[in-house]
Amino acid sequence: MGMDLNVLIGGEAGDGVRQAGYLLGKAFVRGGLTVVSVFDYPSLIRGGRNLHLVRVSDSEVSAPRRGVDALVALNGDILGSFGGEVRPGGPVVFDSDASAGAEPPGRAAAYPIPATSWAREAGARRVVRNSAALGALLGALGYDLDLLLSVMGDEFPPEVYRVNAALARRGYELAARNPLPEGMRVEPVGGRGDRVLITGNEACALGALAGGMRFYAAYPMTPASPILHYLAGVQREAGIGVVQTESEIAAVVMATGAAYAGVRAATGTSGGGFSLMVEGLGQAGATETPLVIFLVQRPGPSTGLPTYTSQGDLLFAITASQGEFPRAVLAPADPEEAFYLSAEAFNIAERFQIPVIVITDKHLAESYFTVRAPDPSRVEVDRGELISGEWRGPGEYLRYALTESGISPRALPGTRGAIVKQNSSEHNERGWAEENPDTARAMTEKRLRKLLGVREALRGRSLEVVGDPDPEVTLVGWGSTRGAVLEAAARLRERGRRVRFVRFVVLWPFPSEEAQRALSNAGEIYSVENNATGQLARLLRMETGIGVDGTVLRYDGRPITHEDVLEGMGEAI
Amino acid sequence: MGMDLNVLIGGEAGDGVRQAGYLLGKAFVRGGLTVVSVFDYPSLIRGGRNLHLVRVSDSEVSAPRRGVDALVALNGDILGSFGGEVRPGGPVVFDSDASAGAEPPGRAAAYPIPATSWAREAGARRVVRNSAALGALLGALGYDLDLLLSVMGDEFPPEVYRVNAALARRGYELAARNPLPEGMRVEPVGGRGDRVLITGNEACALGALAGGMRFYAAYPMTPASPILHYLAGVQREAGIGVVQTESEIAAVVMATGAAYAGVRAATGTSGGGFSLMVEGLGQAGATETPLVIFLVQRPGPSTGLPTYTSQGDLLFAITASQGEFPRAVLAPADPEEAFYLSAEAFNIAERFQIPVIVITDKHLAESYFTVRAPDPSRVEVDRGELISGEWRGPGEYLRYALTESGISPRALPGTRGAIVKQNSSEHNERGWAEENPDTARAMTEKRLRKLLGVREALRGRSLEVVGDPDPEVTLVGWGSTRGAVLEAAARLRERGRRVRFVRFVVLWPFPSEEAQRALSNAGEIYSVENNATGQLARLLRMETGIGVDGTVLRYDGRPITHEDVLEGMGEAI
Amino acid sequence: MVSVAELGTAKKNTWCPGCGNFAVLQAFKSVVSRLGLEPWEVVVVTGIGCHGKIGDYLALNSFHTIHGRVLPLATGIKLANPRLTVVGFAGDGDAYAIGIGHLPHAARRNVDLTYVVHDNKVFGLTTGQATPTTPLGMRTRSTPFGTPEEPINPIAAVLAMGATFVARAFSGDLRHLEEVLERALRHRGFAFVDVLQPCYTFYDTYGYYRERVYKLEDDGHDPSDWNEAMRRAREEEVTGGERIPIGVFYQVDRPTLLDRLPHLSGVPLVDRPPRVDVAGLLERFR
Amino acid sequence: MVSVAELGTAKKNTWCPGCGNFAVLQAFKSVVSRLGLEPWEVVVVTGIGCHGKIGDYLALNSFHTIHGRVLPLATGIKLANPRLTVVGFAGDGDAYAIGIGHLPHAARRNVDLTYVVHDNKVFGLTTGQATPTTPLGMRTRSTPFGTPEEPINPIAAVLAMGATFVARAFSGDLRHLEEVLERALRHRGFAFVDVLQPCYTFYDTYGYYRERVYKLEDDGHDPSDWNEAMRRAREEEVTGGERIPIGVFYQVDRPTLLDRLPHLSGVPLVDRPPRVDVAGLLERFR
Ligand SMILES: Cc1ncc(C[n+]2csc(CCOP(=O)(O)OP(=O)(O)O)c2C)c(N)n1
Ligand SMILES: Cc1ncc(C[n+]2csc(CCOP(=O)(O)OP(=O)(O)O)c2C)c(N)n1
């Protein structure tokens, strides 16, 4: 195995721990390495414990793993609590001014940095301590400081850059006097192609933009708020409307209004907010309005653990709202996929005039992943049967014309000569309310028929199937657990086991036929999920009759690692 | 076969068609007959077409059936549209003053009644026309007019009674001059015991009261509003609090507040309102507050068909709200069961400190059924581990004490010496917010563990299994379709077929073991549901792996009849 | 110019005879015709209730939304395509019970919309339960012993929420209703109109209002005077129902939300290309 | 009498140093102690946000409800057990954004509750986005180009909604905050208190308010005069932020909801037997 280093950066909320991990990660990525970094923080603004676990490797990792190889401690609490977890000989960088009462473990390579004093000397805000510590870490690791400085140069305005760079250099120089032994160094590698360090939320936002989203309405909710923040930040450059609404109900309905008017529109939220959107979701379904909802899961029930991760909302997303109507539920596994699926979500929404849910989770949404840079030119925009400008017939325009596909050509309000009536009550082809049984049956069938088209449109893209063609064991999963499962599968393969991984990219309409194929002859089937009741396993059985032989479930708010998967399967780690 | 008569009463909204059918039905029930009556009305206040189909029989019917044996037409629209459906020789009573342009069909026994003139002559409101028509119908059928008059006497204040009774008598006398032939008469029978004519909504409300509900908060929504109206009407006699809130969100949360304070509390709504309650449902789950929700289904999606029936919300009810928490979902089939289950819902809610959903539908909720009179003395109240008055330890009171059963003894706020903290965020035993992984895991497991107890508590009552021990065909169903399925099964049995009926009374926690038993050796399995996607069938497969061989689905807003079942199975009607 | 007749549809009207909604429908058609709007440039958004059926009776674009959500839906439409004239019709239940949470925000945003509340003081379509404007003590199906809650005063509340156009009209005075609606549609910003709309079936208030309403215009009211507007808004309460003003209480010019979002002025969102160039944005992640 | 110290808990406080919430916590503990309430007879209901953590810091019954729902939850508790003293703590996001739909109804109902809004003009816990009280043009994470929406005026709005007790206090004046909270708790009916509570991290307004606040009590304000209360409520807007009154704007005696539901007076619902005799009711169905 090559280089694979887990760096834990810890401090209080307000200490800039998230930013520090990001800068470090990006410095590694610019050196051709692969980073995945998980930010673990409680729901508070100052104090408490913020932990950023930056995993860096020279191979393609995309999940966190257990263990700490290096520690950056911004205070004594972190030093005392996590120093002991650092593997023997690993570097422990700490602010020696802020660690009274705590000691680095004897077997570690200690790098005490008087970072608070340096910050004070520099006349800077306390948060620049980070840069001193990061510099010191790179000095210890023998990594290229210029890569960190280039990242800082891009991130900070000039004055801020200057003081941070100075402290980084100071830390670097101090630590470089006692570099780690050869085998513990980290070095840039080359030729990794065009890659980015990006979170799932950022990728969803960018994908939505690439897919032509022009309107986003949302109410802040962790961990979905970063989508709102990102879009709000770029709204002028991108030329889009971003509205922070008074509630999630207003958000989903406002986006529906914009979508009816003909703009690609979306909203985003987490569980509690999604609960409030449920009636609006049904409205989009009944009125056949294309609407995209980003559902970023966090652990429930109810307010739960706002800043942690979960895959607990799958069945809810699929069945939410009264009555029966078509929807699509798409689950990207990493930011690259998140980008393309978010763009595609608008195509599915508009072509079939249905609501589409892009379901992610805090881990995917807020962790940084190293992925190939998304290519906007690969995004196609297909708006479906759209009429604007002028209605030329034949006959009167019928918003809900009964067709074989279930799709009625969609005129936008403002189309000369067309009257476009949408109706949340059951309605006839014109959109007038109508209650007779034949109409009700016909409209129900029309709407549900669209699912056939959606299924067809997504065929071949609904599952990722990798690994052994004749497996002893098949792991099934969805969403952000992909990296951990792949890593577990690799370990098992190293042990000579024949392993397959079947990942559901499309959760609804459930790709039953593809699943049947991928899971026939699958050996023992394990479902790996970040929830307590094995929702994918249950969905799979509901839609295909296929039962799993075991589940690997984690439901403490933390992301799944390959060690969890192996442990859950009863395998050695 | 004995007597089995389908009387269709039709008029405009505002004509009192519902009331007329009710009076007629009750007159039959007081004569020992069995009535089931379905009121079919569009969502408007005046005009349109209201139809009340009163089926009366001397055997135990509990579902509507197709066909019209007798018609009471309050206007020409009804006479013209439905006259032709009356079976040859059947009585057609109509207001001859209000039927200009329409004629009774030639093969019918026509009873023209100048009801409008009579009402005018009596100086009464136009709506009393009904009584003339009902009287005439009874005259034609040769039924005992006094039974109708006794019902009127109970329903109306004296002056109103007088004019209605006079008109009924006048109609009776006119029609009795030309009574129907012997075989078409309807006669009272005796000795049917203590029975009532009651709707599902009324039974739910009464059951809730019998079960000690003291607080009901709701926002009007068809077809759940009658629960609110009924409870509001009896609030003083019953000594309960009834609040019409500003929204369904307020309703579910207000009921939760009352429940936390120690009062048995409930809310009730239909699909759209339930969608809005979803976040509150999760709050009850997370905070472990006993809460009962009456979910009266109507066809969706969205606003849908407000005044019609559906079983389209099953999976939604089971999975609604983010995260994973225990709940119970109970589905009565008729008002008798609705009474007892509604009472029991509060026991389940309080013993396990969970939300309980009593799921019905418009057909059960608003149709009149003849059932054995519920016996309040059979209702037991079990409030679970409740602490009030004073906390005597040991130690500090812990609202979320971790126990083997998952149930924490529940002190009420106001208990001297106890501090009762409930928290929608993940929390420790005290109820303080806590985010560490061990607490999250322990609390998730604690909550979900309660489902084992719920399952145990409901064991033996979760399914109704009737029919052949060695069936060729098994019908599965839930809720209000019971009567139709039983009737279809009876028809099939008459044809020598071995048929079993398995009805799910408890939908969640799903009675998997019982279902496995009841459905092993079941022959061909058909699921009968008032929805478009066979939700029970899918739930069954999800929870047991058992697939059905066919589905009989109706999703045009109308209740299922035994003819629908037979037709759907490919059997002759 | 589209005629009033052309603005109707063949859909059978199911309002009760005598219902105050007919006047709102009639007045609105007149105003649309009079303002010379093209039917395809008008969108009506309707709530759930008797009032909400108005969409079916208008040969205009319409969206019959869920209960209480007229405002956010209308806002989304207008922001997406500001060329459209967007008019919301809500009931008093729709607007003041389940939907009242959107009202202060619509007022703050000042999006160029008209919001007409059919204030019949009952939930009509669900058979006459009490709403937030039902008088104290009134018996309804949900309050058979009388409503125990004070009614709200929508005019006063909306004034205090900072709306830029606040008016009241009465179904029993068609001509004046037309005038008020026309002024509301002409207002640039959020225009709020509470229409006293008798529910002939559940709460017939024609007589009550006929005896009490007077027109602000006839009484020398200056609609730019907020304090006076507030005084008049409370006149019915303060006089024990002696005098009920109708007309425009308050009107002020203030930038709309779009005025404050310069990047959304110019080409409407709906006309912008269905693709945003993200190449530059992606650069920052390298 | 329970002491202030006894009203605290061992839970580690995670508010930022300097946060205005500390004063609210401190003042409330003083008032509970001063009023001689038994801890088990007090219930606090808290919303979601920084403010909502106050429940963990109080050795009192508490219910940390979902975002925006303090009022209906508190109402349910009070109606079920009127012996309890029920106090709601909400944030400005909680109370005026997602939860504002409940406010007019709480005012109308006039249930005997106290409602304290920690009005820091930002969503604190979600990292400082704009709320409905954020000043126009302020840059936040969700409004990096400045908020485009006028702030609401909660005092004016709640006055217009018909509340029977309307007050404002300031975290920077602990003594006065205590006074206002005490008067609110003593008020029989719905008592609304908007607390100017600086968010030290995202919007430090201590200085701004210190320079501008004045006490209504010191200025001869008559809290029974609604018109004068409304005038004062708008003083900050009208004077361009020169003068900001704190204290009790308005107070009036009006029957509470329970006063108007005689069948609920007497034995509290929570003490009634957990069974209602339905034999008589069932008779009617025979
Ligand atoms: C979420 C939701 N709750 C409840 C209803 C039931 N509902 C339909 S109309 C209505 C009341 C309408 O009252 P109002 O808005 O005053 O309209 P009106 O009928 O008086 O015109 C209600 C409560 C619904 N459709 N949706
Ligand atoms: C339904 C729902 N939407 C969004 C959130 C996310 N959220 C948590 S706290 C908060 C804002 C709190 O702001 P405020 O009420 O002003 O409280 P503060 O933190 O300022 O005290 C939001 C939006 C949530 N918990 N639930």
Ligand code: SF4
């Ligand atoms: S119920 Fe009232 S508001 Fe509804 S249509 Fe009839 S009169 Fe009009």
Ligand code: SF4
């Ligand atoms: S973020 Fe603001 S409101 Fe929240 S604790 Fe910190 S200072 Fe207080």
Ligand SMILES: [Mg+2]
């Ligand atoms: Mg109304």
Ligand SMILES: [Mg+2]
């Ligand atoms: Mg705040």
